[in-house]
Amino acid sequence: MQLAFDPDVEEFRAEFAAFLDEHTPSASDTLERPRSVSHMPQWARDWQRLLFDNGWLLPAQPPEFGGRNASVLQTFVHAEELSRRRIYHSFNPQGVNIVAASLITFGSDEQKHQWAVPVLKGERTASLGMSEPSAGSDLASLRTRAVRDGDEFVVNGQKVWTSGAHDADFLLTFVRTDPDAPKHKGISVLLIPTDLPGVVRRPFADICGQGEENKDFNEVFFTDVRVPAENLVGPLNGGWGVANGSLGHERTMMWLGFADRIANSIADFHPTNALERDQLATTIMDYQALRLLGSVGIAKAARGEVDVASVSIPKLLGAEAEMHALRHALEAAGPDGLVHPATSGPYAHMNLDHYFASWFERYARSFSGTIAGGTSEIQRNIIAQQVLGLPRR
Numbered sequence: 001m002q003l004a005f006d007p008d009v010e011e012f013r014a015e016f017a018a019f020l021d022e023h024t025p026s027a028s029d030t031l032e033r034p035r036s037v038s039h040m041p042q043w044a045r046d047w048q049r050l051l052f053d054n055g056w057l058l059p060a061q062p063p064e065f066g067g068r069n070a071s072v073l074q075t076f077v078h079a080e081e082l083s084r085r086r087i088y089h090s091f092n093p094q095g096v097n098i099v100a101a102s103l104i105t106f107g108s109d110e111q112k113h114q115w116a117v118p119v120l121k122g123e124r125t126a127s128l129g130m131s132e133p134s135a136g137s138d139l140a141s142l143r144t145r146a147v148r149d150g151d152e153f154v155v156n157g158q159k160v161w162t163s164g165a166h167d168a169d170f171l172l173t174f175v176r177t178d179p180d181a182p183k184h185k186g187i188s189v190l191l192i193p194t195d196l197p198g199v200v201r202r203p204f205a206d207i208c209g210q211g212e213e214n215k216d217f218n219e220v221f222f223t224d225v226r227v228p229a230e231n232l233v234g235p236l237n238g239g240w241g242v243a244n245g246s247l248g249h250e251r252t253m254m255w256l257g258f259a260d261r262i263a264n265s266i267a268d269f270h271p272t273n274a275l276e277r278d279q280l281a282t283t284i285m286d287y288q289a290l291r292l293l294g295s296v297g298i299a300k301a302a303r304g305e306v307d308v309a310s311v312s313i314p315k316l317l318g319a320e321a322e323m324h325a326l327r328h329a330l331e332a333a334g335p336d337g338l339v340h341p342a343t344s345g346p347y348a349h350m351n352l353d354h355y356f357a358s359w360f361e362r363y364a365r366s367f368s369g370t371i372a373g374g375t376s377e378i379q380r381n382i383i384a385q386q387v388l389g390l391p392r393r
Helices: 007-023 042-053 072-085 093-106 109-120 239-251 254-268 274-302 309-338 359-370 376-387
Strands: 126-129 145-149 152-160 170-176 187-193 199-203 218-228
Touching: 007 072, 072 254, 072 274, 093 109, 093 126, 093 170, 093 239, 145 170, 152 170, 152 187, 170 239, 187 218, 187 239, 254 274, 254 309, 254 359, 274 309, 309 359, 309 376
Parallel strands: 126 170
Antiparallel strands: 145 152, 152 218, 170 187, 199 218
């Protein structure tokens, strides 16, 4: 199989690569590190605004949303160039790729310009309020309530695993507005500023035991929080469709990130015996399979074809393959894997993972890939039912 792009796509790639060569900040300009995925130092805001103003932030969007109406294949090579260099286009990735993208799809014109555009320009940051203690993979089981009271909704409940919430200006929050409806049909979406009375955010440590200044996960509590009714995104009780769209934004080309990190582990892993060479060979085969599956999905998308197989299968393979590759590398490194840096390169300073450098930290964080964007168990169920046609139990 020969994988190649048309000349217009390669011209698009070359133009973006030249932009990155000229404008990517240097290490000396990026000394202040982000504390979370919703904390952006001034240099990160400036970098994102530069991308926005030049149409390189979300290239598939029109210029008013930081893009240039790029095709599917042009959007792919844009993501590929960022991945090759280990560069983030935004240090509030959830805010840009999920929250703002969802508002562009489902929000009113006023919401797009009042909420989405400031996020895209790096002026505000946002997080996603989905998961709850009893509603992780099963989002439809969420219990956070929003009751209409005149021109406001009164919100009570709790979210958890809310990445960057303590640094975010607002949350795209999924709430239950009709407790008597079937659980998929009683959900709505609200934009909730985090400085409203009754909103409490509590960051907590993760498996890598980061310092006090670098926590990312949060519990978020809502106690009689009064939210303007105009902050409702999409139709009342129509949040399930918004949720599927939001997860779709999260899963789009997610496999490319897995492929890039697996490629990095291949480059950094130096086997010393037959077992390690066999493990490396397995990782290389997984990487090649992932690239081919992902390329098939991109080709289908370019033809206007959308199917579950092109999303769920690469996502599942990528998440599991990355975890296994990093486990093999950590085992081979032995005690050195706890402390020795495992990431490097000229653009390391432009990556959020810059300070998660040891093999242990990379391996520990790989588990999140089996959860974010839909757990591996959920992906297996989707593949079983919608691809293989197996019955529900």
